[in-house]
Amino acid sequence: MAAERWMLQTKRADFDEIARSHRITPVTARIIRNRDVVGREAVERYLRGGLEALYSPYLLKDMELTVAILKEKTRESKPIRIVGDYDIDGVCSTYLLYQALTQVGAVVDYEIPDRIKDGYGINESIIRAAAEDGIDTILTCDNGIAAVLQIKLAKELGLTVLITDHHDIMKDEGGDILPPADAVVNPKRSDCSYPYPEICGGLVAYKLVQALYEAFEVPMEKWLEMLEFAAIATVGDVMKLQDENRLIVKEGLKRMGQTRSLGLLKLMEKNNLDKNQITAYQIGFVIGPCLNAGGRLQTAKLALSLLLCQDEEEADRMALELKELNDQRKDMTKEGTLEAVRQVEEHYADDKVLVVYLPECHESLAGIIAGRLREHFQKPSFVLTDGEESVKGSGRSIESYHMFEALVEVKELLLKFGGHPMAAGLSLLRQNVEEFRRRLNERTELTAEDFVRKVWIDVPMPLEYISEPLIEELELLEPFGQGNEKPLFAQKGLHIRSVRVLGKNRNAVKMSLATEQGTPMDGMLFTDGDLFLEELGDKRRLDVVYYPGVNEYNGNKSLQIIIRNYKIPGEV
Structure with a gap:
C-alpha cells in the first residue's frame, strides 16, 4: 500500500x-471555505440553493437553434434518431431525450453503440444505417463533438445533425474544431457563455428537454419529473459536485423515491436500497454500476430498456438481470485486481508508472482495474488486455502525472489513444507492450514524494x-x-x-x-x-x-x- x-x-x-x-x-464556515x-x-447558494438557482438553458450556444429545428421536424413528423453512448451518462441522456421527444409528439427512436463492436461515439456504420432507415435527423447526446469526419458523411448523405455533448473540444490555430453539424450544443465551446461548463452529457440533454418543453408549452412539472436522471448521470459520470452539479444532485436525490421510471424503482428494490433515502454514494457505487454493467458485459440497451419499461414483470426481470451482471462484473474485477496487484508486487514494484498486461481480462473492466491499482499503489496505472485485433488498455492517473501528455510522448508505439490528465484509453500491438512500459518509466520525472497519498x-x-x-x-x-x-x-x-x-x-x-x-x-x-x-x-x-x-x-x-x-x- x-x-x-x-x-x-x-x-x-x-x-x-x-x-x-x-x-x-x-x-x-471553515469547511465551506476549504471547498x-x-x-x-x-x-x-451552496447552503440553501434550490432549483431557482439553475442556469437558463438558453445560455448554451445553439440551444435556441436546436429547439427550433426539433420543433420543425416534430411538426413535419420527420423521423429523428437519438445516438447515445453505452455508459451511464449516455444511457441517461438518451432516456431524457427519448422521453421528451415522445412527449412532444416527435417520430423518434434511438441507437446506442456497442462498446466492443462500435467503440465510443457515433461512427460511419451508424450514420449509413440511419440514412438507409429513412431517418431525417440525428440527435447525439454525450458524444459527437469529436466526430468531424463522421458528421461530414452524414451531411453528404442529406441528414440533419444536431450535437449535444460535454466532452473537450479539439482546437487548432483557428480555435475550436467543430463537426459540420446543423447545431452544436456543448458548454465547452469557446464561444459559449454558459456560467458553469463542467456539466455532464445528461445535464446538457436535460437542459435541452427544459427548452423543448417550454417551446411546446409542456408544464414544467413534466420536466421536473425527470430530474433524477440528470442527477444519476452527474454522479455516474464523476462530475465535480460543485455549482450547478451539486444543486441538480441535491434536488434529484429527493425525487428518487417518486420516480416515474418503474425500472429505476425495481433496480433500487433489487439492491435493497431505501428509495426515499438514496445518497450520491449509492448512485455512484450501486445504481450506477448496475446501469453500466449492461454496456460493459452485454449491451447498454438493456439498461435503457429497463428505465423505459412500463411492465412490472418485465422491469423486475431486467432489474434482476442487471444486478446479476453487476455482481458478475464485481467478481471479474476482483479477480483481475488481485492478479494485477500480484504482477506489480512480483515484477514491477520499482516502476513509477505501472503497466500490467492481463490478456484474459474483459476489455470493459481494464479501466476499473487500473483505478484500483492506482488507489492501491498511488501510482499512474495502465491495464492492458487482448482486444479483437490488438492489445487495448485503459489508464488512471495521479494528480502529478498528465496521462494524455505522457501518451503523446510515446505515440509512435500506439495505434490509437485519447484521454485527459487523469484517464486515458489506448490500443497497441502485442509486441510493443514491453517497450511501452519501458519508455513510460524512462521518461517520467515522478519522484517518491508523488507516491505519498x-x-x-x-x-x-x-x-x-x-x-x-x-x-x-x-x-x-x-x-x-x-x-x-x-x-x-x-x-x-x-x-x-x-x-x-x-x-x-x-x-x-x-x-x-x-x-x-x-x-x-x-x-x-x-x-x-x-x-x-x-x-x-x-x-x-x-x-x-x-x-x-x-x-x-x-x-x-x-x-x-x-x-x-x-x-x-x-x-x-
Whole structure:
C-alpha cells in the first residue's frame, strides 16, 4: 500500500463573520471555505440553493437553434434518431431525450453503440444505417463533438445533425474544431457563455428537454419529473459536485423515491436500497454500476430498456438481470485486481508508472482495474488486455502525472489513444507492450514524494466539540462526492478503552475511546479487523482522521465517530 501523509487545509477567511452571516458554526464556515466556495451569494447558494438557482438553458450556444429545428421536424413528423453512448451518462441522456421527444409528439427512436463492436461515439456504420432507415435527423447526446469526419458523411448523405455533448473540444490555430453539424450544443465551446461548463452529457440533454418543453408549452412539472436522471448521470459520470452539479444532485436525490421510471424503482428494490433515502454514494457505487454493467458485459440497451419499461414483470426481470451482471462484473474485477496487484508486487514494484498486461481480462473492466491499482499503489496505472485485433488498455492517473501528455510522448508505439490528465484509453500491438512500459518509466520525472497519498483534514477538532446539532448542520453540505468531499476532522492521542472485531467477515472494528479530558465516545473503523489487532498489539493510543455521526440502536441515539484513517503512536 502507498505511504500516507496527513495535511491540514489552511485556507484563510473570517470564519466568525461567515458563521454569523449564514447562521452556521465557524467549523462549517471553515469547511465551506476549504471547498473554495467564496462570497456571500455563493455561500448562501451552496447552503440553501434550490432549483431557482439553475442556469437558463438558453445560455448554451445553439440551444435556441436546436429547439427550433426539433420543433420543425416534430411538426413535419420527420423521423429523428437519438445516438447515445453505452455508459451511464449516455444511457441517461438518451432516456431524457427519448422521453421528451415522445412527449412532444416527435417520430423518434434511438441507437446506442456497442462498446466492443462500435467503440465510443457515433461512427460511419451508424450514420449509413440511419440514412438507409429513412431517418431525417440525428440527435447525439454525450458524444459527437469529436466526430468531424463522421458528421461530414452524414451531411453528404442529406441528414440533419444536431450535437449535444460535454466532452473537450479539439482546437487548432483557428480555435475550436467543430463537426459540420446543423447545431452544436456543448458548454465547452469557446464561444459559449454558459456560467458553469463542467456539466455532464445528461445535464446538457436535460437542459435541452427544459427548452423543448417550454417551446411546446409542456408544464414544467413534466420536466421536473425527470430530474433524477440528470442527477444519476452527474454522479455516474464523476462530475465535480460543485455549482450547478451539486444543486441538480441535491434536488434529484429527493425525487428518487417518486420516480416515474418503474425500472429505476425495481433496480433500487433489487439492491435493497431505501428509495426515499438514496445518497450520491449509492448512485455512484450501486445504481450506477448496475446501469453500466449492461454496456460493459452485454449491451447498454438493456439498461435503457429497463428505465423505459412500463411492465412490472418485465422491469423486475431486467432489474434482476442487471444486478446479476453487476455482481458478475464485481467478481471479474476482483479477480483481475488481485492478479494485477500480484504482477506489480512480483515484477514491477520499482516502476513509477505501472503497466500490467492481463490478456484474459474483459476489455470493459481494464479501466476499473487500473483505478484500483492506482488507489492501491498511488501510482499512474495502465491495464492492458487482448482486444479483437490488438492489445487495448485503459489508464488512471495521479494528480502529478498528465496521462494524455505522457501518451503523446510515446505515440509512435500506439495505434490509437485519447484521454485527459487523469484517464486515458489506448490500443497497441502485442509486441510493443514491453517497450511501452519501458519508455513510460524512462521518461517520467515522478519522484517518491508523488507516491505519498495526501489525506486533507478540514479541521483538527477535539471530540468534545461534537454534538447532534453540529452533525445536523453538516448535512447542509451534502451531497458529498467528487469535488465536494465529506469533511474530515482529526484528533491525536485518543485512549483506547476497549476494542472488538465485528461482522461475519471480521471487517469492522468497534472501539470505546476517550480523550485526554476523559470524554468518552465510540469509534467505528471498517478494515481487516484481525490485521488491525495485530498492528495495534499492546498499544492503547490512536491518532484518528474521522467524521462524526449518530448511532441509532434499539431506539437509543449516541454520538460516534467513523474513523477514516489512523496512526498508532509509538507509546505503549
